[in-house]
Amino acid sequence: MEQRLFDDFKKPAFDDWQNQIIEELKGKPIEKLNWKIAGVEGKPFYTADDLPNPLPQLQVPNHQAEALGIRNWVNYQVIDVVAEKEANEKALLALNSGATGIIFQLKTIPNFDLLLKDVLINYCHIGFKIEHQAQQLLSSFESFVKAKEVDEKGVRGFLHAGEEQFLSKLPNFKIFISEEKNENTHLGLALLLAKTIDVIDQNTNKAAEAQAWLKQFQFNLNVGESYFIEIARHRALRILVGQLANAYGFDLALNDIEISSSSGHWNEPTKDEYNYLLRATTEAMTAIIGGANAVIIQPFHHLFPKNTAQGERIARNISTILKDESYLDKTLDPSAGSYYIESLTAQLVEKSWAILQQIEEKGGLKSLSEKDINALAL
Structure with a gap:
């Protein structure tokens, strides 16, 4: 028989919480406990009455649930590329030590044969950050993928460009678009x-x-x-x-x-x-x-x-x-x-x-x- 441990306790209602707060404030208005941070407004406490109706349904498994589990996120390691060989060694070490993605910060278009040597790009995520020559970089990377006969659908990651944006021929290779931090959250x-x-x-x-x-x-x-x-x-x-x-x-x-x-x-x-x-x-x-x-x-x-x-x-x-x-x-x-x-x-x-x-x-x-x-x- 199921034993319900809390049946003897009355479920507190909104008025119960509010009255308790008012009593402890000893005459100060409860509105004093309202707050505002970065434009977001809040109250001292919340109840089920504050839930939106309907509730948003954000319980969505990722696309590679069978291989990676229903909840997975990419753990990116950031690598500043000065020389392709050194950056490649860092990337391989990171991928063998827990990273599941690499972000290469570039100043020029690299030699991908050196930069991605022995990197299994179908089994990790690859990101590139570059200020200029973004279109040439993307075309060069797409040519590298084709030359290596890699499954294009399995190439995942993004291009973070400091200029005009371009769609990739690789269906799961993304365009990085970032917020500018603002003091007002909304x-x-x-x-x-x-x-x-x-x-x-x-x-x-x-x-x-x-x-x-x-x-x-x-x-x-x-x-x-x-x-x-x-x-x-x-x-x-x-x-x-x-x-x-x-x-x-x-x-x-x-x-x-x-x-x-x-x-x-x-x-x-x-x-x-x-x-x-x-x-x-x-x-x-x-x-x-x-x-x-x-x-x-x-x-x-x-x-x-x-x-x-x-x-x-x-x-x-x-x-x-x-x-x-x-x-x-x-x-x-x-x-x-x-x-x-x-x-x-x-x-x-x-x-x-x-x-x-x-x-x-x-x-x-x-x-x-x-x-x-x-x-x-x-």
Whole structure:
């Protein structure tokens, strides 16, 4: 017979919580406990009445669930390419030590035969970051894939270019599009979507081609320090991209929306460098719990200048620990049903979408000055 341990306890109602808070405040108004962080507004407590109806369904397994498990994220190692051979050795070491993706930071188009020697590109993710010559780089990489007779559908990763964007012939090779960090959370998400719309509209006016572009974006959030807001931001972005697809006239499956999360650079002075290890771990947790498909932890080179390999190993191992010791890969959407996080997510979706509509009514992001953009957050 099932034993229910809590039947003897009365379930507290909203009024019970509120009355208890008012009593403990000893005459101070409860509204004093309301808060606002980065434009996001909150209350002192939440109940089931704060849940959005219907609840968003973000419990979506990844495309390689059979091979990698239903919840998986790419653990990217960032490598600055000075010489192809040295970068290749670093990449092989990283992939054999827990990384599942490599981001090569490039100044020029590399010799791919040297850079990717012995790298099984069908079994990991490859990203390239380059400011100039992006189209030539992409064409050169596509030619390399073809020459090596690699399965094109199995090539995954992205191109992070500092200039014009291009669709790849490789169906799962993404276009990296990142937010510009903004002090107002709603405005930051709206600006990322507005940037996405501008890129699509500059390249096509056909719905079918717009769908191809939207499916091939790798959306990137620069993760901040506000734990629960960051979780809600990642969840909200997935919902917002789905809404954007609907605005273009088609449905986009949630597991076709790729979101990566990048940690900050570690440049502030500190007396205890290991504080940054805790900060980076917390930031990675928010991204993973929020549903990110990839986590990019910047190497701790600044903190360990005499041992850069240690800084790289620490950055690489954060994802491994969160997966193998904290079991964050066992649940698709661990924050689902949380009164607080679901409420934050709904607020971010509603207000960010409203700002996006204002931007588009004014002619799109390219038509707005910095002053116009800042006014949208008021």
